[in-house]
Amino acid sequence: MIRISIRLFATLQRYLRPPAPGEGTALEVPEGTTVDGLLRTLGVPLEQVKIVMVNGIHAEMEYVLREADRVGVFPPVAGG
Amino acid sequence: MEKLLRVNMSDLEVRSEELPDEYSLLGGRAMTSTIVAAEVPPTAHALSERNKLVFAPGILTGTTAPSSGRLSVGAKSPLTGTIKESNAGGISAQKLASLGIRALVVEGQPAEKGFYVLVVSAEGAKLEPAGALAGLGCYELNTRLWEKYGTGAGIMCIGPAGEAGMPNAGVSTNDRENHPGRYAGRGGLGAVMGSKGLKAIVLVCDKTFEAPVADKESFKEAQKLLSKAILEHPVTAQALPAFGTAVLINILNEAGGLPTNNFSSGRFDDAAKTGGEAMAELCKTRGGKGKMGHGCHPGCIIRCSNIIPDEKGEVACAPLEYESSWALGANCGIGVLDTIARLNYLCNDVGLDTIETGVTIGVLMEAGLLPFGDGDGAIALLDKEVRNATPLGRIVGAGAEVTGRVFGVVRVPTVKGQGMPAYDPRAVKGIGVTYATSTMGADHTAGYSVTSNILKVGGFVDPLKAEGQVDLARNLQIATAFVDASGLCLFTAFPLLDIDYALPAVADMYAARLGRPYTVADAIEAGKEVLRKERKFNEAAGFTKAHDRLPDFMKYEKLAPHDVVFDVTDEELDSVYNF
Numbered sequence: 056m057i058r059i060s061i062r063l064f065a066t067l068q069r070y071l072r073p074p075a076p077g078e079g080t081a082l083e084v085p086e087g088t089t090v091d092g093l094l095r096t097l098g099v100p101l102e103q104v105k106i107v108m109v110n111g112i113h114a115e116m117e118y119v120l121r122e123a124d125r126v127g128v129f130p131p132v133a134g135g
Numbered sequence: 136m137e138k139l140l141r142v143n144m145s146d147l148e149v150r151s152e153e154l155p156d157e158y159s160l161l162g163g164r165a166m167t168s169t170i171v172a173a174e175v176p177p178t179a180h181a182l183s184e185r186n187k188l189v190f191a192p193g194i195l196t197g198t199t200a201p202s203s204g205r206l207s208v209g210a211k212s213p214l215t216g217t218i219k220e221s222n223a224g225g226i227s228a229q230k231l232a233s234l235g236i237r238a239l240v241v242e243g244q245p246a247e248k249g250f251y252v253l254v255v256s257a258e259g260a261k262l263e264p265a266g267a268l269a270g271l272g273c274y275e276l277n278t279r280l281w282e283k284y285g286t287g288a289g290i291m292c293i294g295p296a297g298e299a300g301m302p303n304a305g306v307s308t309n310d311r312e313n314h315p316g317r318y319a320g321r322g323g324l325g326a327v328m329g330s331k332g333l334k335a336i337v338l339v340c341d342k343t344f345e346a347p348v349a350d351k352e353s354f355k356e357a358q359k360l361l362s363k364a365i366l367e368h369p370v371t372a373q374a375l376p377a378f379g380t381a382v383l384i385n386i387l388n389e390a391g392g393l394p395t396n397n398f399s400s401g402r403f404d405d406a407a408k409t410g411g412e413a414m415a416e417l418c419k420t421r422g423g424k425g426k427m428g429h430g431c432h433p434g435c436i437i438r439c440s441n442i443i444p445d446e447k448g449e450v451a452c453a454p455l456e457y458e459s460s461w462a463l464g465a466n467c468g469i470g471v472l473d474t475i476a477r478l479n480y481l482c483n484d485v486g487l488d489t490i491e492t493g494v495t496i497g498v499l500m501e502a503g504l505l506p507f508g509d510g511d512g513a514i515a516l517l518d519k520e521v522r523n524a525t526p527l528g529r530i531v532g533a534g535a536e537v538t539g540r541v542f543g544v545v546r547v548p549t550v551k552g553q554g555m556p557a558y559d560p561r562a563v564k565g566i567g568v569t570y571a572t573s574t575m576g577a578d579h580t581a582g583y584s585v586t587s588n589i590l591k592v593g594g595f596v597d598p599l600k601a602e603g604q605v606d607l608a609r610n611l612q613i614a615t616a617f618v619d620a621s622g623l624c625l626f627t628a629f630p631l632l633d634i635d636y637a638l639p640a641v642a643d644m645y646a647a648r649l650g651r652p653y654t655v656a657d658a659i660e661a662g663k664e665v666l667r668k669e670r671k672f673n674e675a676a677g678f679t680k681a682h683d684r685l686p687d688f689m690k691y692e693k694l695a696p697h698d699v700v701f702d703v704t705d706e707e708l709d710s711v712y713n714f
């Protein structure tokens with residue numbers, strides 16, 4: 056198992072209430088887990104996911120998670 | 136017949152002119168920049184009688200086009216020394232357009248210092264002495280003006296900062312609840328208005344959608360398409376109404392591009408407490424007058440705006456936008472939403488641009504005048520020092536660059552004298568190209584590369600690499616110059632970039648409104664033409680390519696968490712204006 060932290064934002068918050076606003080939820084996942092696999096496990100509807108960042112860098116759904124990764128997931132958002 | 140209203144403050148007379156033929160296709164920024172470039176000497180002092188202040192609704196403003204009620208305010212800027220267009224929402228632009236006024240030009244200067252109120256209605260326009268209204272903050276001012284001229288009047292006004300000629304003073308416009316929070320904030324246009332002796336412009340007009348449209352049937356068809364695109368795009372249909380623009384706080388923080396403690400880090404520990412999600416939560420738990428999904432003018436179908444409630448459910452501030460929440464929050468190390476809302480309220484009341492104010496306070500914190508995170512100290516600065524124009528208040532009111540110089544600070548995030556908005560260009564390099572090369576100084580709206588760099592709207596260009604950023608920033612600056620002329624809210628750009636039938640629909644609306652052919656190619660050319668005019672003015676004012684640069688520290692000081700510097704080369708920056 057590896058340990059990661061994950062944050063879901065905006066409308067996706069409802070699939071994983073954070074311990075406190077903005078704080079990541081620590082999770083243990085089997086080695087080899089992809090972002091896609093992780094989100095499926097959490098029950099996040101993938102069609103609502105627009106942006107995934109791992110350690111602050113845009114990542115694809117196929118990205119294979121590593122120990123201590125920080126994952127942020129967003130639906131379509133914008134502003135300015 | 137559409138017209139141009141000239142308000143001469145030297146002889147206190149107002150003249151109405153027929154709109155000249157060569158101006159017939161110009162609206163918004165295209166109109167303000169054309170008039171300023173044609174009539175203001177580029178080397179004029181911005182606060183002298185030779186400067187002119189121009190208010191112009193967009194071409195589509197005052198029609199039934201969705202989210203089209205935007206106002207452009209232009210002049211030579213006392214903050215940057217460049218030409219300036221500052222864009223605002225609120226209810227005034229639709230009234231101007233409905234009165235048939237394509238531009239309102241304020242020129243000259245009264246021989247004796249004193250303040251006036253300009254009252255405009257269908258019957259005509261007149262100047263009245265401001266009397267006891269002079270000196271008032273914008274909240275009290277707006278209340279009194281509605282009492283005197285009627286509920287619902289459009290108000291464009293300045294606070295004490297503008298009266299005192301501070302280069303960071305903005306022009307306030309009101310929303311439907313008479314909050315003075317819809318600002319043409321950037322570039323010190325409030326000081327220009329103050330230098331003209333104009334405290335407020337009151338638009339007494341209950342019409343909203345009465346701008347002339349030559350071909351109403353075709354207009355309706357095209358308008359339906361744009362509405363469809365806006366309501367189809369997930370950003371404009373869902374994210375913006377639910378969480379407002381401050382939904383960006385968390386994503387920029389994740390991306391490591393949220394400037395924190397005066398641009399010394401790209402991540403803020405308390406970011407989430409200041410974001411759109413936290414605001415939505417606050418509105419839900421406190422209730423009262425709190426509201427997300429508020430429209431800044433009638434006919435906006437995006438409604439990104441909000442009303443932030445205080446503990447009692449009364450209005451703490453409206454709106455609280457992303458840039459403001461960041462400037463007065465993360466950039467000052469302040470992670471308490473109530474404090475940020477209070478600071479934003481004070482900016483609105485005293486008459487300051489929130490971005491420049493937050494950047495300036497950040498520089499002062501860096502200088503050690505007050506510690507990062509000191510909300511009470513920041514509140515006192517605005518409420519006591521700036522409001523009363525004390526010497527320290529005047530320094531703050533002069534903006535970040537002057538403040539940095541006065542206090543000997545090296546890390547001063549400005550371009551052409553204007554403070555940078557809420558994206559660190561080292562981690563969002565496309566916006567760095569816009570900051571460096573925009574005709575406006577550091578301005579995110581001039582070419583919002585954040586779309587492709589961070590939000591994956593209009594494609595994806597890696598924000599951490601130099602490749603592709605120049606083309607991105609160039610194309611967006613051209614497109615934006617057109618959107619700013621149209622009166623459409625810039626947030627329509629998200630569907631315009633992603634949905635192929637949206638931009639042709641806008642061109643069709645132009646054609647129907649103006650009664651002449653208009654194509655997407657015309658729109659692009661119009662955008663280029665605006666930029667060329669602005670650039671030419673700036674060159675004549677003394678700006679060279681050496682001014683199209685980011686501050687030096689960004690080339691060698693690495694930004695956490697990605698440890699990046701700004702590495703788009705000078706040669707690349709110089710190729711932005713190759714059209």
Ligand code: SF4
Nearest residue numbers: 224431435437439624
């Ligand atoms: S989207 Fe927001 S800023 Fe734009 S017009 Fe609507 S309420 Fe105003």
